[in-house]
Amino acid sequence: MRHIISILLENEPGALSRVVGLFSQRNFNIETLNVAPTEDPSLSRLTVTTVGDDRVIEQITKHLNKLIDVVKLVDLTEGNHIERELMLVKVKALGAARDEVKRTVDIFRAQIVDVTPSLYTVQITGDAAKLDAFLQAMAPVGILEVARTGVSGIARGDKVLSL
Amino acid sequence: MELLSGADMIARFLKDEGVEYIYGYPGGAALHIYDALFRQDSVKHILVRHEQAATHAADGYARASGKPGVVLVTSGPGATNAVTGIATAYMDSIPMVVLCGQVASHLIGEDAFQETDIVGVTRPIVKHSFSIRHPSEIPEVLKKAFYLASTGRPGPVVVDIPKDMTAPTERYEYIYPKKVKLRSYNPVTRGHTGQIKKAVELMLKAKRPVFYTGGGVVTGKASEGLTDLVKRLGFPITTTLMGIGAYPQSDRQSLGWLGMHGSYESNMAMHHADLIIAIGARFDDRVTNNTSKFCPTAKIIHVDVDPSSISKTVRADVPIVGPADSVISEMISLVQGHPIAHPEALAEWWEKIDGWRADRHGKLYEPSKQGEMLKSQEVVEALCRVTRGEAYVTTDVGQHQMFAAQYYKFDKPNRLITSGGLGTMGFGFPAAMGIKQNFPDDDVVCVTGEGSFQMMMQELSTCKQYGVGVKILNLNNASLGMVRQWQDLNYKSRHAHSYMESLPDFHMLIEAYGFTAITVTTQDELEPALERAFADKHELVFLDVKVDPFEHVYPMQVPLGSMRDMLLSKTERT
Ligand SMILES: Cc1ncc(C[n+]2csc(CCOP(=O)(O)OP(=O)(O)O)c2C)c(N)n1
Ligand SMILES: [Mg+2]
Numbered sequence: 001m002r003h004i005i006s007i008l009l010e011n012e013p014g015a016l017s018r019v020v021g022l023f024s025q026r027n028f029n030i031e032t033l034n035v036a037p038t039e040d041p042s043l044s045r046l047t048v049t050t051v052g053d054d055r056v057i058e059q060i061t062k063h064l065n066k067l068i069d070v071v072k073l074v075d076l077t078e079g080n081h082i083e084r085e086l087m088l089v090k091v092k093a094l095g096a097a098r099d100e101v102k103r104t105v106d107i108f109r110a111q112i113v114d115v116t117p118s119l120y121t122v123q124i125t126g127d128a129a130k131l132d133a134f135l136q137a138m139a140p141v142g143i144l145e146v147a148r149t150g151v152s153g154i155a156r157g158d159k160v161l162s163l
Numbered sequence: 164m165e166l167l168s169g170a171d172m173i174a175r176f177l178k179d180e181g182v183e184y185i186y187g188y189p190g191g192a193a194l195h196i197y198d199a200l201f202r203q204d205s206v207k208h209i210l211v212r213h214e215q216a217a218t219h220a221a222d223g224y225a226r227a228s229g230k231p232g233v234v235l236v237t238s239g240p241g242a243t244n245a246v247t248g249i250a251t252a253y254m255d256s257i258p259m260v261v262l263c264g265q266v267a268s269h270l271i272g273e274d275a276f277q278e279t280d281i282v283g284v285t286r287p288i289v290k291h292s293f294s295i296r297h298p299s300e301i302p303e304v305l306k307k308a309f310y311l312a313s314t315g316r317p318g319p320v321v322v323d324i325p326k327d328m329t330a331p332t333e334r335y336e337y338i339y340p341k342k343v344k345l346r347s348y349n350p351v352t353r354g355h356t357g358q359i360k361k362a363v364e365l366m367l368k369a370k371r372p373v374f375y376t377g378g379g380v381v382t383g384k385a386s387e388g389l390t391d392l393v394k395r396l397g398f399p400i401t402t403t404l405m406g407i408g409a410y411p412q413s414d415r416q417s418l419g420w421l422g423m424h425g426s427y428e429s430n431m432a433m434h435h436a437d438l439i440i441a442i443g444a445r446f447d448d449r450v451t452n453n454t455s456k457f458c459p460t461a462k463i464i465h466v467d468v469d470p471s472s473i474s475k476t477v478r479a480d481v482p483i484v485g486p487a488d489s490v491i492s493e494m495i496s497l498v499q500g501h502p503i504a505h506p507e508a509l510a511e512w513w514e515k516i517d518g519w520r521a522d523r524h525g526k527l528y529e530p531s532k533q534g535e536m537l538k539s540q541e542v543v544e545a546l547c548r549v550t551r552g553e554a555y556v557t558t559d560v561g562q563h564q565m566f567a568a569q570y571y572k573f574d575k576p577n578r579l580i581t582s583g584g585l586g587t588m589g590f591g592f593p594a595a596m597g598i599k600q601n602f603p604d605d606d607v608v609c610v611t612g613e614g615s616f617q618m619m620m621q622e623l624s625t626c627k628q629y630g631v632g633v634k635i636l637n638l639n640n641a642s643l644g645m646v647r648q649w650q651d652l653n654y655k656s657r658h659a660h661s662y663m664e665s666l667p668d669f670h671m672l673i674e675a676y677g678f679t680a681i682t683v684t685t686q687d688e689l690e691p692a693l694e695r696a697f698a699d700k701h702e703l704v705f706l707d708v709k710v711d712p713f714e715h716v717y718p719m720q721v722p723l724g725s726m727r728d729m730l731l732s733k734t735e736r737t
Contacts, residue, residue, distance in 0.1 A: 010347060013294065014282060014286075014292075014294070017283070017286065018286060021286050021287060025287045055474070055478075058474065059471065059475060062470050062471035063471050065470070065471075066469070066470075066471055068290075068291040068311065068345065068347055068348050069347065070347060071346060071347040072347075163346070
C-alpha cells in the first residue's frame with residue numbers, strides 16, 4: 001500500500017542525505033519526496049510517499065525514527081489527511097487544440113500561468129491521482145515538460161505534528 | 164575563564180571525559196591535534212601501524228571494558244583506512260568515537276589534497292556523525308558524540324574536524340559539558356510494564372521454553388540479571404555468538420550457542436520450543452536459517468532496546484522495547500513467588516534436551532591420533548585448559564573463529580571478542596592489543612588463522628613499541644579454511660584461491676620483531692608450548708600450530724532449511 005510519511009527534521013547539513021540514504025541502504029522505495037523549512041527555522045518538514053506492506057512500513061518508520069536528525073514523524077495515511085501536490089506543465093497549444101486545452105484546464109480547476117503563441121504553462125494542485133488524470137487528458141495534445149513538487153500532506157482535524 | 168585552541172580543547176575534553184587511551188595515526192589534517200596531545204600527558208596515544216588497526220584496537224577495548232573506544236585519524240586515506248573498523252563496530256553495536264582530521268573548511272569540496280567526504284562515506288555505518296563548523300562548538304559536539312556512542316543501542320560516531328577548527332592561534336572559552344541533551348534522541352530506559360507482564364505470564368505457562376539471548380545482554384551489562392532469571396525459572400538457554408558468556412557456559416542450563424555453527428542441542432531445542440524468550444538478539448540470518456521455517460511451534464517474546472530490531476526478520480508475539488537490564492529485573496520481580504505452571508512438562512523438555520546432548524556427546528570431532536596432524540578443535544580445548552577458561556579470547560574470521568567459540572568454554576561476558584556481524588578478517592590481533600593494554604594482568608589471546616593474521620600483522624610493530632604481551636595462537640591450516648569448506652560442500656572441492664601458497668616462515672617473522680615464536684606440530688608439543696606461552700603475562704608469544712587442513716566446522720545448518728536441518732559431520736546429517 002502507498003503511505004505518506006511526514007517528518008520533522010533537524011535543519012542540519014547532511015540531515016536530508018541521511019534520510020534519503022536510509023531508503024537506498026535498506027532497499028525501501030521512495031515515490032516522491034518533498035522538503036522545505038517550517039515556521040521554526042531549526043526544523044525542516046519532509047514528506048515522503050512510499051509503497052510497502054505493513055512489515056516494510058513498520059521498518060521504514062522505525063528506522064527513520066532511529067535517525068538522530070529525525071525529531072518526529074507521522075504516517076499520514078493512518079488517519080484522515082489532506083494530500084496535495086503542485087504541478088507545472090507545458091503543453092502544446094496550437095490551432096483547435098488551444099481551446100481544447102483551455103477547456104480541460106477549467107474542468108480540472110487548473111490555471112494557465114504563462115502563454116506563448118504555441119504553448120500554455122499550466123499550474124495545477126491536487127492529490128497525485130488528479131495530477132495523473134490531468135496528464136492523461138493532455139497526452140494527446142502533447143506534453144512538453146512536467147515539473148511536480150511531490151506530495152505534501154497534513155492531518156485533518158485537531159491533530160498537529162509539532163514539537 | 165579558560166581560553167583554548169580547538170586542538171587543545173580536544174585533548175582537554177578527552178581527559179575530562181575520562182579517556183585513557185586513544186588509538187591513531189597522524190597526518191596533515193590532524194597535526195594540530197597531535198601537537199596538542201604532545202603537550203599533555205593524561206591521554207595516552209597509541210600509534211598503530213594502520214588505521215584499521217586503530218579502530219579494531221579501540222573496538223576490542225570497548226567490548227572488554229564497556230566504555231567507548233576512541234580513534235584519531237587524519238583526513239583522506241587515514242579516514243578511509245578506518246572504514247572497515249567503523250563498519251565492524253557498527254554491525255556489533257560497539258561504542259566508539261572516531262575523530263577524523265579534514266582539510267580546512269575553505270578547501271572542502273575542491274578535491275583538495277587528502278580530501279574525502281568521510282561523513283558521506285561512513286553515513287550508512289555510523290550511529291551518527293558530526294562536522295565541526297566552529298572551534299567553539301568542539302566540547303559540546305564531542306560530548307554529544309560520546310553520549311550517542313554509549314547510550315541506547317551503542318554504535319560508532321564519527322566527528323569530522325576541518326584543520327582550521329583546530330588552529331593554535333584561535334582560542335575560545337572551554338567548559339567541559341557535564342551533560343548534553345538532544346531533543347530528537349531519547350533512548351528508552353525501561354520496557355512497557357503491561358508487555359513485560361504478558362511475557363512473564365507466557366513464561367510461567369510455557370512447556371518447552373528456551374531463552375535465546377544476544378550481544379544486547381552483554382553490551383547492556385545485564386548478564387547477572389539474566390543468570391538470575393534463567394536459574395530461577397530453570398529454563399534452557401542458548402546465546403548468539405555475540406552473547407556468549409552472558410550466562411555461564413559450564414552450567415547445565417546452558418546449551419551453548421546457536422545458529423549456522425551452533426550446538427546441535429541449541430538448534431534442536433529452538434526448533435521444537437513452544438516459547439522463545441529473545442533478549443538483546445536480532446534474529447539475523449546466521450541464526451534463523453530460513454525464516455519461513457524458523458521455530459514453527461513457538462511463540463516469540465522479543466526484548467530489545469532498538470525498536471527497529473523487533474519484527475525485522477521474524478515477527479514477535481510479545482514485543483518489548485527496553486534495555487535488557489531493566490526489563491530483566493522487572494521480569495525477576497514478577498516471577499518471584501510464582502512457580503511455573505507445568506513443572507512436569509519442563510522436566511520432560513529437559514529429558515528431550517539431555518537426549519540431544521547425549522546424541523552428540525563425544526562425536527563432535529575425531530581427535531588426532533599419534534602421528535597425525537593436530538585438529539584445531541583439540542588445540543582450542545587445550546588452550547581453554549591452560550588458561551582455565553579465564554582468558555580474553557579474540558578471534559579473526561574463519562574456521563578458527565568457530566572452533567574458538569565452540570571449544571573454549573566461557574563463563575563470563577565480554578570474554579569472547581569476535582567480529583560477529585561483519586565478519587572482519589584482521590579484527591582479532593589489534594582487538595587483542597586494545598584489550599591487553601587496558602587489562603595488563605589478564606591473559607589475552609588472539610585465536611587466528613594464517614590468512615587473517617596476515618591482514619593485520621604489521622601491528623607486531625605496535626606491540627613491540629608499547630610492550631603489549633598478547634598471545635597469538637595461529638591455527639595454521641595453510642588455507643583459507645572456511646572458504647575451502649564451502650568449496651568442498653558447494654563447488655565439488657574446486658579450491659579457487661583458498662590455498663595459501665608461499666606462506667612466510669612465521670617463526671622467523673615473529674623473531675624479526677624480537678618476539679618469541681613456537682612452532683607446534685605434535686600433540687606432545689602442544690600443552691608444554693601453551694604453558695610456556697602463558698608463563699609470562701607481559702611477553703608476546705606467537706604459537707604457530709600446524710593443524711589439519713581437511714577439517715570442517717560442524718554442525719552446519721543446511722542452507723534454506725530450518726534450525727534443525729544440520730550437517731553433523733562429513734557423512735551425517737539430521
Ligand atoms: C576482510 C575479509 N575478507 C574476506 C573474508 C571472507 N572469508 C571468510 S573466512 C575466510 C578464510 C579465513 O582464513 P584463515 O584466517 O586462514 O582462517 P581459517 O578459516 O583457515 O581458520 C575468508 C577469506 C572475510 N571474512 N573478511
Ligand atoms: Mg587458515
